[in-house]
Amino acid sequence: MRSDPFDPSAIVGPHRELLDQLLDKWGQLILTVLCHEPRRFNELKRTLDGITQKSLAQALRRLERNGLVERCVLQQRPIAVEYRITPLGRTLEEPFLALCAWTADHLDEVEDRRAAYDEAEDDGYEGAFVA
Amino acid sequence: MRSDPFDPSAIVGPHRELLDQLLDKWGQLILTVLCHEPRRFNELKRTLDGITQKSLAQALRRLERNGLVERCVLQQRPIAVEYRITPLGRTLEEPFLALCAWTADHLDEVEDRRAAYDEAEDDGYEGAFVA
DNA sequence: CAGCATCCAACTGGATACTG
DNA sequence: CAGTATCCAGTTGGATGCTG
Numbered sequence: 087m088r089s090d091p092f093d094p095s096a097i098v099g100p101h102r103e104l105l106d107q108l109l110d111k112w113g114q115l116i117l118t119v120l121c122h123e124p125r126r127f128n129e130l131k132r133t134l135d136g137i138t139q140k141s142l143a144q145a146l147r148r149l150e151r152n153g154l155v156e157r158c159v160l161q162q163r164p165i166a167v168e169y170r171i172t173p174l175g176r177t178l179e180e181p182f183l184a185l186c187a188w189t190a191d192h193l194d195e196v197e198d199r200r201a202a203y204d205e206a207e208d209d210g211y212e213g214a215f216v217a
Numbered sequence: 218m219r220s221d222p223f224d225p226s227a228i229v230g231p232h233r234e235l236l237d238q239l240l241d242k243w244g245q246l247i248l249t250v251l252c253h254e255p256r257r258f259n260e261l262k263r264t265l266d267g268i269t270q271k272s273l274a275q276a277l278r279r280l281e282r283n284g285l286v287e288r289c290v291l292q293q294r295p296i297a298v299e300y301r302i303t304p305l306g307r308t309l310e311e312p313f314l315a316l317c318a319w320t321a322d323h324l325d326e327v328e329d330r331r332a333a334y335d336e337a338e339d340d341g342y343e344g345a346f347v348a
Numbered sequence: 349c350a351g352c353a354t355c356c357a358a359c360t361g362g363a364t365a366c367t368g
Numbered sequence: 369c370a371g372t373a374t375c376c377a378g379t380t381g382g383a384t385g386c387t388g
Contacts, residue, residue, distance in 0.1 A: 101320040102246075104327060109240040109316075115233070127350050138382055143351065153330025157344035164349050165388080167344065174326060181315045185240075188312050189232040195305060196235060199284025213288035213298065258370050269362055274371065295369050296368080352387080360379075367372075 107152060112137055112145040114182060120155060120171040121179045127167055154178065238283060243268055243276040245313060251286060251302040252310045258298055285309065 107113065112134065119125060119133055131142055146169060149155040154175035160166040238244065243265065250256060250264055262273055277300060280286040285306035291297040 100324060100328075101317065102242075104320050104324060105245070105316060106242060111233075111237060114236070114240075139351070140383095141381065144381095151331055151334040152327050153334070158347045159344045161346065161348055162349095165351095167350060168347075174323065174330070177323065178319060181312065181319050184312045184315055185236060186232065188309060189235050192305065192308065193231060193235060196283050197231075199305070200282055203282040203284070213290045215292065216289045216299075217292055270371070271363095271373095272361065275361095293369095296371095298370060350388090352385105354384085354386105356381100356383090358379105358381080360377105362377085363375090365372105365374085368370090 104152075107148055108154075108178065110145070112141060113149055116142075116145055116149060116169075117154060117171070117175060117178060118182060118186075120169055121176065124158075124168045124170040127169070130169065149175070235283075238279055239285075239309065241276070243272060244280055247273075247276055247280060247300075248285060248302065248306060248309060249313060249317075251300060252307065255289075255299045255301040258300070261300065280306070 108117075115134055116130065119130065125133065127139075127142070127146075130146075131137060131139060134142070137145075146155065146157070150157050150169075154172055156170045156172050158168045158170060160168055239248075246265055247261065250261065256264065258270075258273070258277075261277075262268060262270060265273070268276075277286065277288070281288050281300075285303055287301045287303050289299045289301060291299055
């Protein structure tokens with residue numbers, strides 16, 4: 087398994103494209119929030135401080151199109167729209183949490199590495215030498 | 218847990234930034250390849266068909282800076298450089314494989330949803346109505 | 349409230365050329 | 369081979385204004 091040439095076609099095709107859509111900056115965050123509870127458009131916008139309504143709308147459309155999020159129009163005046171995680175979207179919660187757990191576990195180490203790299207760079211280090 | 222207001226600060230700060238760097242289009246792919254075996258610069262370029270050397274160099278610098286990949290200069294003429302996964306980088310293999318497994322398991326369903334969404338869109342559907 | 353349309357600045361990523 | 373440097377087109381994303 088480890089010595090296989092490794093065929094990247096399993097990742098480069100539609101799988102790759104899908105991952106790109108799932109893991110983009112906002113999609114992942116929205117999904118995580120909606121896993122906790124349904125949210126309305128402007129609630130989401132406030133929660134994800136920093137997102138523009140344009141980006142939010144785009145991300146929601148994409149998530150909705152992929153079947154991960156459901157758009158529910160509440161019968162109210164003025165109009166209210168609620169976004170909910172779908173069962174399909176829910177299946178992504180665990181992999182995402184695993185990723186978040188990874189960053190929580192390793193962020194310190196990564197920051198140490200960055201500091202070491204940046205310092206070494208100033209000294210002209212350009213990679214280990216090996217036979 | 219599920220009814221918490223959900224504090225996004227745990228994801229929006231440095232954690233978020235790190236995830237962005239890890240999950241970008243090429244970084245993830247390079248990491249996956251290097252988990253299988255060390256690779257030289259041009260070997261990687263050929264394996265990841267479609268990447269430019271500029272993007273590859275950038276992605277490798279970033280991975281190296283974050284301590285996920287190691288740059289080893291082999292003592293040869295002409296010069297040869299080998300990139301290897303680090304122990305830290307190796308810890309990302311499992312979460313990444315989980316993600317790949319998810320796409321493999323759910324790609325069909327997602328594509329069904331897309332088809333349904335696109336068709337409904339043509340008919341002017343704009344979300345479910347609920348009380 | 350929930351969005352869409354438009355304009356524009358910033359950044360990304362590709363092509364090309366050159367170096368040790 | 370393993371890159372760096374430069375230029376440029378295309379895309380992204382923010383700001384703003386408007387609609388039902």
